[in-house]
Amino acid sequence: MSRHVVGKARELPPGLSRSLWAGGRRVALFNCSGELFATDASCPHMGADLSNGTVSGDTLTCAWHHWQFNLRTGEGLTRGWACLKRHRLTREGENLILEISAAPSEADSAERIYPDEDISE
Numbered sequence: 594m595s596r597h598v599v600g601k602a603r604e605l606p607p608g609l610s611r612s613l614w615a616g617g618r619r620v621a622l623f624n625c626s627g628e629l630f631a632t633d634a635s636c637p638h639m640g641a642d643l644s645n646g647t648v649s650g651d652t653l654t655c656a657w658h659h660w661q662f663n664l665r666t667g668e669g670l671t672r673g674w675a676c677l678k679r680h681r682l683t684r685e686g687e688n689l690i691l692e693i694s695a696a697p698s699e700a701d702s703a704e705r706i707y708p709d710e711d712i713s714e
């Protein structure tokens with residue numbers, strides 16, 4: 594695990610999201626009505642930046658092809674195998690603290706391999 598100060602809490606007000614590089618990963622940060630979430634930023638479908646998606650309740654919808662994910666659990670709602678790697682994002686004083694849960698693996702940078710199913714949605 595690695596720990597990073599990724600900005601000021603006031604820079605991520607409720608309703609906003611953004612992505613950044615930390616600990617060798619591109620990570621998407623979300624403030625959903627004051628609750629903070631962080632996931633790998635790359636959509637498991639075709640790599641869109643998930644911080645450009647929309648959030649409704651716990652559900653994140655990717656901006657490109659509308660695959661959906663549960664921000665709280667990382668569960669893939671459109672494809673069960675398409676889950677998000679979650680990280681811990683907290684406030685510490687005025688700072689935002691990101692704890693990356695694991696170093697990037699070779700699989701993270703490898704070309705995506707899809708199960709044998711239609712992924713065109």
Ligand code: FES
Nearest residue numbers: 636638639655658
């Ligand atoms: S890139 Fe996210 S749904 Fe296609």
